[in-house]
Amino acid sequence: MEQDILELSRQVEKEIEPMIKKVNEICEKNTKKVLQAFQDCKLQEMHFHTSTGYGMDEPGRNKIEEIYSHIFQAEDSLVRTQLISGTHALAVTLSALLRPGDTMVSITGEPYDTLQTVIGMGKEESKSSLKSFQIHYEQIDLRENDFDTEAIQLRLKKRDVKLVEIQRSRGYSTRKSLTIEKIEKIIEAIRKVNQDVIIMVDNCYGELVQEREPIEVGADIAVRFFDEKFGSRNCNIRSLYSRKERTY
Numbered sequence: 001m002e003q004d005i006l007e008l009s010r011q012v013e014k015e016i017e018p019m020i021k022k023v024n025e026i027c028e029k030n031t032k033k034v035l036q037a038f039q040d041c042k043l044q045e046m047h048f049h050t051s052t053g054y055g056m057d058e059p060g061r062n063k064i065e066e067i068y069s070h071i072f073q074a075e076d077s078l079v080r081t082q083l084i085s086g087t088h089a090l091a092v093t094l095s096a097l098l099r100p101g102d103t104m105v106s107i108t109g110e111p112y113d114t115l116q117t118v119i120g121m122g123k124e125e126s127k128s129s130l131k132s133f134q135i136h137y138e139q140i141d142l143r144e145n146d147f148d149t150e151a152i153q154l155r156l157k158k159r160d161v162k163l164v165e166i167q168r169s170r171g172y173s174t175r176k177s178l179t180i181e182k183i184e185k186i187i188e189a190i191r192k193v194n195q196d197v198i199i200m201v202d203n204c205y206g207e208l209v210q211e212r213e214p215i216e217v218g219a220d221i222a223v224r225f226f227d228e229k230f231g232s233r234n235c236n237i238r239s240l241y242s243r244k245e246r247t248y
Helices: 003-040 059-071 086-097 113-119 149-156 180-193
Strands: 076-080 103-106 136-139 163-167 198-202 221-230 233-242
Touching: 003 059, 059 076, 086 113, 086 163, 086 198, 086 221, 149 180, 163 180, 180 198
Parallel strands: 103 136, 103 163, 163 198, 198 221
Antiparallel strands: 076 233, 221 233
């Protein structure tokens, strides 16, 4: 390898050293958080036993949902392999929270393609979309990778919106992903004008990348997916977390 390439590599490593250090610190803190949840929830060998298949009061399933709730500071969680994708988890959540005549507003602009089909705003029409059930959709675009706070507050003052959707990741767009600090700030702004609207965060790809999670900064419900490999077995888990002290 040429000497100048090696030197360039060393320079780049030196430049990104502070960022790598910060990532490692977050990793260590979140690892501690997860291990602490295992201990506080008293995870035992019995929770790893094979499922009976009946799906009623499964010790392992109940325990993993308790652990997830603990980690993400939620009142409860739904962690099931039956939710086959992140989009599926989002569709289940929206279908559960919205009824005919309700209005949802995306305050992060256009959602990614698969969710557009769920909403009924995509090119492909679906008889099971939210639109087909007379659920209304609106969106407020981001401005320079941040929330348009003034437009959001103005819209929510009308108090006819049932649910606000925040997509944390960039999806397939070119914008930056949203930090937990920006989400916290906009939630505070929303609550100044509307205490009743449901705030749902699509947290896909955003879990454990910072020290706090959406529910910890005021979101009512967070939806995310989690893919992990255990040995030669793939375990695909999609989960929903709900905040304390709210009912729908």
